[in-house]
Amino acid sequence: MEEYLDAIFCEDCVEGMRRRLPDACIDVIVTSPPYNIGVRYNTHQDNLPFDEYLDWMEELARECRRVLKEDGSFFFNIGDRPSDELRSLQVAQRVCRHFHLQNTIHWVKSIAAPQEGVNMGHYKPVNSPRYLNNAHEYIFHFTKSGAVAVDKLAIGVPYQDKSNIGRWKSATQDLRDRGNTWYIPYETVTGAKPHPAAFPDRLPEMCIRLHGLGQDDPLVVLDPFMGTGTTAAAARRLGCRYVGFEMDPHYVEIARARLG
Template identity: 50%
Template structure:
């Protein structure tokens, strides 16, 4: 795969892409929560920000194949919990249909059958008397018609109770079931954020890979990320051996980091 990495404002670059030329969009736009990006003001008035979201979403709808999927990762600040839902409402008023809602779990504690508590993952601790630590973000699965087939087992997990394999006819004898809409995908442990993750808001490569798997087109997938950042989705496309990838990034420094990350893989 030879990725296409484009520098510029996605509102100006997206119109240059051919209509219905992309099978899959996986992206995470700025959250308008005051995050310190290098080349983007993340402090717009809420309605101005939502209007901006409608503009780039309209272009994504134009370039997306009729049976394509748009996975939108959106998080929130504890003091602004309605933000992801406001973005979702703006994009589903006239543009897209919400087909699935996934919960990206960054950190979790579970109790085993033996009563042992196990904690896994990473989260940013919050020092507050009002709010608890925020350990998840949303991944909204948007489509043009709400009727796009998915490869549910493509991102599946083995049955814990193996007797279910033969008990339920829909298994087809396979030890693999739908994972559901809760995705535990922790960040990889790093030694230096400045060197290994020099961007204030990234998602793990594995999150993009999960979206590619469940969309179900394999290597034939044409993947687009209009907010490329440091190239996480491009790395996922390379790992999954996709035939085509297009990324758009406003900031020259982030784009340079993305190119460097890919060069180390090729």
């Protein structure tokens, strides 16, 4: 058995991928890098000069391309500061030197549609007279070819108007493509958080399911920035294998404890 399967390595991800992962061994990458917006991590300093940060993200992308299978998916979650709304797109542009941007998914953390009686979710409030609260992030879906078929209905939603079922050739059941706006709220936080920037459990789960679980061997899912193990836990719930890297020993300890 490959020794990297179901392991989280406490080391730099680019170095670790180079040393441990062979070419084309990964089906799905789900990750959220440090956003370089001054988040207070345990050890990582989240404030590189932006050019250096872009170079780092490009190096990561190059290594991700090498380890990803031809029909693999690379889901890359990133968000902005309200005062600097183009950064995520600049990072995506650098990653696009090595990948095709196949889908841009908007992760909606909070949504208000009062006329429909909807007002749900949480966000980190912005204390500013200029900027609106930032209630969304991106999940860029990169692939090598731009033509990887995905399993849209694996995360589909019921039709609101049931008369659609049967009316369209493709509408054979009460399930439609949910589109590229994904409402995934954070859990309500009542105490100290073990990690300042963990994503919700459902986020990696939906990415892996959208890629498609396949019929044969279990997928191998990579998270180069594993944090507290959210991606690994989702992979395991779905019957996949996982591999991850994380620089901070404290987060690795939490992740390993979570995975038992």
